[in-house]
Amino acid sequence: MNENTEQEIQENTLSAAQEAIHQLTELLKQCQPDEVISRVALYICTGLADLQEPEQPDRNETHLEYLISLATAFPYPSEARPPTPNDIQSAIKLLTKIHQAVSAYHLFSDKAANITNSRSVVVSRDSPRSIVLPQFS
Numbered sequence: 001m002n003e004n005t006e007q008e009i010q011e012n013t014l015s016a017a018q019e020a021i022h023q024l025t026e027l028l029k030q031c032q033p034d035e036v037i038s039r040v041a042l043y044i045c046t047g048l049a050d051l052q053e054p055e056q057p058d059r060n061e062t063h064l065e066y067l068i069s070l071a072t073a074f075p076y077p078s079e080a081r082p083p084t085p086n087d088i089q090s091a092i093k094l095l096t097k098i099h100q101a102v103s104a105y106h107l108f109s110d111k112a113a114n115i116t117n118s119r120s121v122v123v124s125r126d127s128p129r130s131i132v133l134p135q136f137s
Contacts (some may be wrong), residue, residue, distance in 0.1 A: 006108045013108075017101035024070060024094040031083040033071035039088045040067055040095070063095035 028036060044059050082089075 013105040
């Protein structure tokens with residue numbers, strides 16, 4: 001992949017992440033953030049209990065942590081309404097989109113591309129995936 005393509009991917013993924021963050025912030029300003037958090041948490045946590053399912057990108061604890069961070073960064077909305085099922089589904093989709101866009105952005109960042117000395121670590125015996133960690137001297 002050439003340098004221009006990588007830079008375009010970085011710009012596109014950064015733009016996608018920023019747009020999704022903006023949309024999620026607007027949703028949290030309209031809805032009761034504590035209700036959004038609790039319903040998303042229920043969705044994520046009940047999905048994590050289902051060990052038979054293959055990896056589910058929309059059921060990730062980091063999404064919940066990010067949602068809590070974002071929701072608590074702003075004052076509680078004065079005119080907040082209860083979230084609808086569509087609001088919760090939108091929040092889940094936006095969290096997944098943010099995670100995927102940021103992951104892609106960092107995949108093509110200069111720091112990730114310049115890691116030459118690395119080692120692989122298995123993260124689970126049941127699910128043989130590995131991650132690459134930089135080798136520090």
